[in-house]
Amino acid sequence: MRARLSWRLLLVPRLVLVAGVIIWALLNVLLTRRRPQPLRLSPTSDDPVADALADAQPVPRFADEALDVTDLRWIVGVGEMELGDEDGYNTVVGLDDTVSSYADVAADGLEDALADQPGIDAVEHADREVVFVRSVLSLPDVHAAAIRALLAINRNPRRVPRLRSLQPALMSAVADGVAPILADHGFVGRLRMSLEHDASHIDPNALHGPGFYRVADERLVQVLGLRNGLGYHNDDGTILNSRVRLTVEVVEITTTDVVESIELQHGCEVIAGERIPFTSYDWTPAVVNDIERVLVSRALPLCESITSRAAIVNRWVGGLPWSLPDRLHWEAADIAARWGFRKHARDLLKHGGSRRLPQSAAVAAKHGL
Numbered sequence: 001m002r003a004r005l006s007w008r009l010l011l012v013p014r015l016v017l018v019a020g021v022i023i024w025a026l027l028n029v030l031l032t033r034r035r036p037q038p039l040r041l042s043p044t045s046d047d048p049v050a051d052a053l054a055d056a057q058p059v060p061r062f063a064d065e066a067l068d069v070t071d072l073r074w075i076v077g078v079g080e081m082e083l084g085d086e087d088g089y090n091t092v093v094g095l096d097d098t099v100s101s102y103a104d105v106a107a108d109g110l111e112d113a114l115a116d117q118p119g120i121d122a123v124e125h126a127d128r129e130v131v132f133v134r135s136v137l138s139l140p141d142v143h144a145a146a147i148r149a150l151l152a153i154n155r156n157p158r159r160v161p162r163l164r165s166l167q168p169a170l171m172s173a174v175a176d177g178v179a180p181i182l183a184d185h186g187f188v189g190r191l192r193m194s195l196e197h198d199a200s201h202i203d204p205n206a207l208h209g210p211g212f213y214r215v216a217d218e219r220l221v222q223v224l225g226l227r228n229g230l231g232y233h234n235d236d237g238t239i240l241n242s243r244v245r246l247t248v249e250v251v252e253i254t255t256t257d258v259v260e261s262i263e264l265q266h267g268c269e270v271i272a273g274e275r276i277p278f279t280s281y282d283w284t285p286a287v288v289n290d291i292e293r294v295l296v297s298r299a300l301p302l303c304e305s306i307t308s309r310a311a312i313v314n315r316w317v318g319g320l321p322w323s324l325p326d327r328l329h330w331e332a333a334d335i336a337a338r339w340g341f342r343k344h345a346r347d348l349l350k351h352g353g354s355r356r357l358p359q360s361a362a363v364a365a366k367h368g369l
Contacts, residue, residue: 037083038090040138041119048144049073058102058154062162065101075099076150078143081132087122089132091139093146097129102154113149120145161240166229166286168193168267174244175210175226177288178295185300187212187224189258194267208268209244213251213258216307221251221258221271224299229286242286246294248302250276250312276312276335278302313341316348330359337367345369 045051049072056069077094093114099105111125114133119141122134135142172193179190191211211225224246231242253261253273263272281298284290306312316332329348337345346369349360363369 037080038088038136040136041141043138043140048138048140049147052144052147052151056151058151059156061101061103064162067101071098072102072147072150075102076143076146078139078146080139087124087132088134089122089124091133091135091142093131093133093142095129095131099129099150102150105150105153108153110149110153113152114146116152117145117149161232161234163230164233166231166239166242166244170239170242170286171210171226171229171244174229174286174288174291175212178226178291179212181292181295182212182224185303186214187222189213191223191225191262191269191271193269194264208266208270211269213271215258216250216303217309219253219256220309221253221261221273222303222306223247223249223251223271224295224303225249226291227280231286243283244286244291246281246284246291246299248278248280248299250278250306252276278306309339310341313339313344317344328359330357330363333360333369334363334366337363337369342367342369 053069053072056072058067058069060067075096075098077096079092079094081090081092083090095105103110106125106128111123111131114120114131115123119137120133120135124132126132131146133142133146135145137145175190175192182188189212191213193208193210209225209227209229211223213221213223216222226244227247228245229242230244231239233239251261251271251273253271255261258271261272262269264270279302281294284294306315313332313336316336329351333345333348336342336348345363345367349364349369
């Protein structure tokens with residue numbers, strides 16, 4: 001009897017506590033109601049946005065860009081926003097990425113410009129492309145107000161430099177600056193860029209640009225190239241953050257005369273033949289001292305280590321079993337077998353179980369490995 005009474009005395013307080021929590025939760029839900037959306041005014045015209053765009057003449061931030069003011073209809077968008085806090089923001093203004101052609105909306109003060117528009121009660125620039133607004137204006141009128149605010153800060157836009165390819169004259173000048181140190185290491189041959197080089201040409205293999213070459217072995221030519229020159233171009237002709245990539249490759253030519261193998265592609269001299277690329281280094285400032293630093297510390301030592309076919313194949317095999325420098329296994333095995341290094345080719349195909357791959361099987365069958 002005493003045990004039953006003790007059990008009930010322990011259970012009843014817990015049941016009362018649970019019931020109290022449930023009642024509190026129900027009351028909280030019933031008493032907490034959504035704040036009603038404020039009633040909006042009627043639109044001030046048939047098309048308030050058209051009124052805002054009338055006679056607008058925006059100034060592009062980018063010198064070579066033409067702006068179509070009607071694009072602001074979709075670059076700037078508006079929508080209803082559910083009331084969520086005491087600030088009472090009821091409208092969200094969305095900005096497309098292309099708004100950057102008109103202004104840097106954060107730095108140039110879109111928030112203040114929009115707050116100054118008639119009928120706009122409060123503004124919060126919550127994110128780069130999101131602005132919260134409190135207003136009872138119709139959505140078309142808020143849309144028009146946001147466009148007027150953007151046009152207001154566009155009147156004196158800060159020009160933004162464009163990322164473009166470095167001109168052939170500049171690339172050639174940089175190449176001239178590093179020519180002496182390369183000549184000291186035997187790279188006396190030059191691959192030049194024409195002033196008519198098509199900078200708009202997309203070069204997926206990074207072959208085009210000034211370069212230097214030397215003969216490493218019979219019909220084997222090493223090429224050091226300055227590729228992918230880029231920089232931020234200002235309207236006044238100055239260039240910021242100009243940089244290039246330094247590449248190292250070996251080209252197996254079909255003749256014994258390198259000069260006969262040089263072709264002109266898109267205004268750049270290129271050595272024709274089978275290309276065996278080795279590496280492309282990280283971006284380097286297009287300054288002679290910086291390029292020389294990469295040459296001395298990395299590129300030239302690499303070139304010295306691959307002066308013959310045997311040295312190239314030994315470099316590939318030396319990376320086993322953990323890595324294979326510069327080439328896929330079956331590609332390296334194909335070249336090694338063609339050069340007569342059959343044992344090395346077998347080792348390359350065995351690495352990492354790559355023999356099971358169809359490409360490896362094809363190479364093995366091709367050379368009878």
